[in-house]
Amino acid sequence: MHLGLPEEIDPSLFRYLPQGVDISRIGLNLSGELHLDMWVLPLSPKQAAAARPHIRSVQVVQSQYAGVDAYLSFVPPGATLCDAQGVHDIPVAEWILTAILASLKYIPFYVRLQATGDWNHRIEAEKLYLGTHPGAQPMTPPALQDELTGKTVLIVGYGSIGRATEARLKPFDVNFLRIGRRRREGVESEDRLDDLLPHADIVILLVPLTEHTRGFINAERLAAMKQGALLVNAARGPVVDTDALVEALHAGRIQAVVDVTDPEPLPVGHPLWSAPNLLITPHIGGSSPGMMDRVMRLIGDQCRRYLVGEPLAHIVQDGY
Numbered sequence: 001m002h003l004g005l006p007e008e009i010d011p012s013l014f015r016y017l018p019q020g021v022d023i024s025r026i027g028l029n030l031s032g033e034l035h036l037d038m039w040v041l042p043l044s045p046k047q048a049a050a051a052r053p054h055i056r057s058v059q060v061v062q063s064q065y066a067g068v069d070a071y072l073s074f075v076p077p078g079a080t081l082c083d084a085q086g087v088h089d090i091p092v093a094e095w096i097l098t099a100i101l102a103s104l105k106y107i108p109f110y111v112r113l114q115a116t117g118d119w120n121h122r123i124e125a126e127k128l129y130l131g132t133h134p135g136a137q138p139m140t141p142p143a144l145q146d147e148l149t150g151k152t153v154l155i156v157g158y159g160s161i162g163r164a165t166e167a168r169l170k171p172f173d174v175n176f177l178r179i180g181r182r183r184r185e186g187v188e189s190e191d192r193l194d195d196l197l198p199h200a201d202i203v204i205l206l207v208p209l210t211e212h213t214r215g216f217i218n219a220e221r222l223a224a225m226k227q228g229a230l231l232v233n234a235a236r237g238p239v240v241d242t243d244a245l246v247e248a249l250h251a252g253r254i255q256a257v258v259d260v261t262d263p264e265p266l267p268v269g270h271p272l273w274s275a276p277n278l279l280i281t282p283h284i285g286g287s288s289p290g291m292m293d294r295v296m297r298l299i300g301d302q303c304r305r306y307l308v309g310e311p312l313a314h315i316v317q318d319g320y
Helices: 011-016 045-054 089-104 107-116 119-132 160-172 190-199 219-224 242-250 291-308
Strands: 002-006 022-026 038-040 060-062 080-082 152-156 175-180 202-205 230-233 255-258 278-280
Touching (some): 011 291, 089 255, 107 119, 152 190, 175 190, 190 219, 219 242, 242 255
Parallel strands (some): 002 038, 038 060, 152 175, 202 230, 230 255, 255 278
């Protein structure tokens, strides 16, 4: 079989490919026609757009990402698109755990406090708790952090990353609610979201971006969340209505931590940068040293399946 790989992939990782695979390394200066059996999409949609006019006869298009919303237009008619489900489970699940703990322990506040070099202002941390819990009274000792143990966590988009996230949260003795694409044992369908939102202390978003999930968390659903609840967006920025999120944060209705935004990248001066009760990271969730090793293991397995006529893994249907 003929495999097209982005030229930036380290050749040492070709060891995961089976015998019988001819490799074409595809860079920015591709010219002429390139006939492939399988095309591994580059990480950049712009590079994919530049290469697409030169790709011919491709049967399988393999993404390096679990989310493929930015790449659907590059799949030739009749070709099979596969995502990279499982590749990002470890770093994204670890990011989610870190994000939750950082938010509940008010780490951004304490980092700012460290920069001032003045320990005495630590008492102001209690304002963060009181600000999102109307009716709560100042405590003795003061509430200088919150706790994860005992919280109810709603995972919206319960796939492989959701399962990996749950495994890392279990030691904290939290309660789980789960929503998936369809109902199954222990997992509710998406039509139960409005019923479950008011019961969750932490809402984790892991759904793919489709026309159905665009604006999925809107003003009404933000209003339905428990007062002071934490929203964690590790999915795609447009899954959440940005204007509604900014408004809910300023109103002290919820807290949030996001690795994705709409727009993205987030421009200088955007209201999200200065919104209260919000922690932002710049879409780093899947980027870790182990990523490409897992990507090439997956590609090697897909090539093996193709060569022996086995069904491919992680075929994308209806956008995900």
